[in-house]
Amino acid sequence: MRFAQSLDNVATPANGIAATVGVFLAPAFQYLYGTGRMDILILLFIMNALDWVTGIAAAKKDLTYSSDYGLSRIPRTLFLFALPAVGNLLDKVMGTPGFLFYGVTFGLIYHTWTSLTANAHRAGWPMPKSIEKLVGSEIKAKTERAARKEHK
Template sequence: MKFLQSLENVATPANGWATTAGAIVSPAFFYLYGTNRQDILIVLFFMIALDWITGISAAKKNQSYSSDYGISRIPRTLFLFALPAVGNMLDRVMGTPGFLFYGVTFGLIYHTWTSLTANAHRAGWPMPKSIENLVGSEIKAKAERAARKEYK
């Protein structure tokens, strides 16, 4: 009897909606990105989030941030999330087991790492000199765009 009473907190409309959303989103997610690829996608999503955080910090420090800049980042981010899905679907069509998916995803991770590292440097956050040297051209390009107030 006590067990059934404890289910009152579990069987709520909110939990029902969450379960329904999960049942709909999960198959779509696996269709778009493939199975057993959650770890690499979490790395990509986390790197994109860090890029946003460091980019905002750098732009605020340089007073180069505008609402147009922030709004324009949303379609870019959606595009970055869509590219691995396109790679996965092309892999399925061509019969290659993850070749394009992983190539695109690792390329995006490297690109995003370069961007977030350059943003962190512009924000004045400490980092090893060897890392600064690796992304020197990106740091220079971002600094030039910020100076022109054309940061994109």
């Protein structure tokens, strides 16, 4: 009797909808990104989330944040998540075993890392000097871009 009662919490309409969505989305993700690539995609997702967080913190600190700027980041982020799928599909067409997928994905991760690191520096968050040195050109570019926005 107790086991049957515990199923009442599992067999809900919301869980049924979530399971149905998962049944259709999982094969689509595997087709678009390939199998066994979840770790690198999660890393790309986390890096983009951190880029958003640090970008917002930096923009609020130097008073350059606007809702228009924030909304313009949505298509950019969707574009960044589409590029690995394009790389994977090109790999399928060309018969290469993940060459373009991994090249594009690691390139995006590196680009996002430099962006979020520069944003964290602009936000005034502590960072090792060696890291600041590695992304110095990105820090300079973001600082100059923020200064131009302030004067508009």
